[in-house]
Amino acid sequence: MxxxxxxxxxxxxxxxxxxxxxxxxxxxxxxxxxxxxxxxxxxxxxxxxxxxxxxxxxxxxxxxxxxxxxxxxxxxxxxxxxxxxxxxxxxxxxxxxxxxxxxxxxxxxxxxxxxxxxxxxxxxxxxxxxxxxxxxxxxxxxxxxxxxxxxxxxxxxxxxxxxxxxxxxxxxxxxxxxxxxxxxxxxxxxxxxxxxxxxxxxxxxxxxxxxxxxxxxxxxxxxxxxxxxSPQPAANGLNVTPPGQRIALARDAAFSFVYPHMLEAWRAAGAEILPFSPLADEAPDASADVCWLPGGYPELHAGKIAANARFRGGLRAFAETRPVHGECGGYMVLGTALTDADGVRHEMTGLLGLETSFAKRRMHLGYRLAELAAAIPGHRSGARLRGHEFHYSTILAQPDTLLAVVHDATGAVIAETGSQRGHATGTFFHLIAEDR
Known part of the structure; x- marks a missing residue:
């Protein structure tokens, strides 16, 4: 015991x-x-x-x-x-x-x-x-x-x-x-x-x-x-649906903020995770049926990400036929450009129109409850997702179709709605669980 x-x-x-x-x-x-x-x-x-x-x-x-x-x-x-x-x-x-x-x-x-x-x-x-x-x-x-x-x-x-x-x-x-x-x-x-x-x-x-x-x-x-x-028997398991059967997961120093319980739940449901490193200029595995870019520190590596043509071109080619989703830092990399803390603008992958800046930092922190206006990998339109947002970036442009109506823990509507365009979707919050 x-x-x-x-x-x-x-x-x-x-x-x-x-x-x-x-x-x-x-x-x-x-x-x-x-x-x-x-x-x-x-x-x-x-x-x-x-x-x-x-x-x-x-x-x-x-x-x-x-x-x-x-x-x-x-x-x-x-x-x-x-x-x-x-x-x-x-x-x-x-x-x-x-x-x-x-x-x-x-x-x-x-x-x-x-x-x-x-x-x-x-x-x-x-x-x-x-x-x-x-x-x-x-x-x-x-x-x-x-x-x-x-x-x-x-x-x-x-x-x-x-x-x-x-x-x-x-x-x-x-x-x-x-x-x-x-x-x-x-x-x-x-x-x-x-x-x-x-x-x-x-x-x-x-x-x-x-x-x-x-x-x-x-x-x-x-x-x-x-x-x-002594642990009590759980009435039901984790309410997590994997985003696909074979998941290309960005995983390196710039893309590392993913909750361990999420990865374990994906694997427990039978999904296979195929890691790749954008910083090493790797593209998502061509055999994957979905690509997931978690958060991390892309602002510290923006120049390298912008210069890694194989990663950027491979991700764009992947998104022509299959879903790609980004969370927070991953969402920023799916956007058009990211301006770093020194005020240097770096071109990102352009799958979404989002443009962000760290030149004038402003903290965004707190729990988020999102009702999806469109499906994302693993979650249907209308699903209620619970997550957490923590970043210092400022939105310069967020022109694409709204992905979700997002509330903070007090119920107030917030501006970081996430975006969707084609097969690409992204949110500023990190998914923790879906409401049952």
């Missing part, structure tokens, strides 16, 4: 990912079988989890997924010794309006699964107030149980002692305390952490994090705080 824990915090940027990776690797080094999950729509962290554990990690999301889907996804942890679910943002942070099974908060998953929460707290600039914050989080929502706290970035032994005493007086266990340690800082860029596959030394970094944390955190006490857990 597995044991489960949630790693969360009062806010973003406190050290949840680093602690999750360190605990996972430290326990794996002890011979334990560790399964990680990511609460929320982050598509970067699961790759780090896999690097730390040797097991694939997937997202679980209470706004976009029903309980049956979440139960199906977490059941992969049944053979693990310990399950770690890494939260996103602060413990109770979500959207204002309830989605399928919650508001997208980490606390939803903690309560749903019955997994206690280990809080990562950065007490920089405070002392006893950190205990007040932890106590407030402990008592805020019945059904969410606090296991204890790990302190991160403590300034000195005296600082640590002040915070520890206040937490102990509040009846909150302190599993350990860590000073700032530059050697285990994960590099970042504008959409979050630099991807695991782009970091040649990621294994060494995780090993160092595990060593550092094992010296300062009581791993046995954390493990004892986990709740025994």
């Amino acid at each position: 597995a044991a489960g824990l949630v790693i969360s915090a009062p806010a973003s940027g406190v050290g949840k990912t680093t602690l999750t990776l360190a605990l996972a690797r430290a326990w794996r080094n002890r011979g334990l079988n560790v399964q990680c999950f990511k609460s929320g729509p982050d598509y970067i962290d699961p790759a780090f989890h896999a690097a730390a554990t040797g097991r694939a990690s997937v997202n679980v999301d209470s706004w976009a997924m029903d309980r049956g889907t979440i139960a199906q996804l977490v059941s992969r942890g049944a053979d693990a010794d310990i399950v770690l679910a890494e939260g996103s943002m602060g413990l109770f942070d979500g959207v204002a309006a309830r989605g399928v099974s919650g508001v997208g908060a980490t606390a939803d998953i903690a309560e749903m699964m019955g997994w206690p929460v280990v809080l990562v707290i950065d007490p920089s600039g405070q002392a006893q107030t950190a205990a007040a914050i932890a106590a407030g989080l402990r008592d805020y929502r019945p059904g969410v149980r606090l296991a204890g706290v790990v302190l991160n970035r403590v300034a000195s032994l005296r600082h640590e002692d002040l915070v520890r005493r206040a937490l102990n007086d509040s009846g909150i266990a302190v599993f350990g305390a860590m000073p700032r340690h530059a050697e285990i800082s994960l590099p970042k860029r504008h959409l979050g952490l630099v991807q695991a596959e782009e970091q040649a030394e990621i294994g060494k970094l995780i090993d160092e994090a595990a060593r550092f944390v094992a010296e300062r955190v009581d791993l046995d006490a954390v493990l004892r705080s986990a709740a025994s857990w």
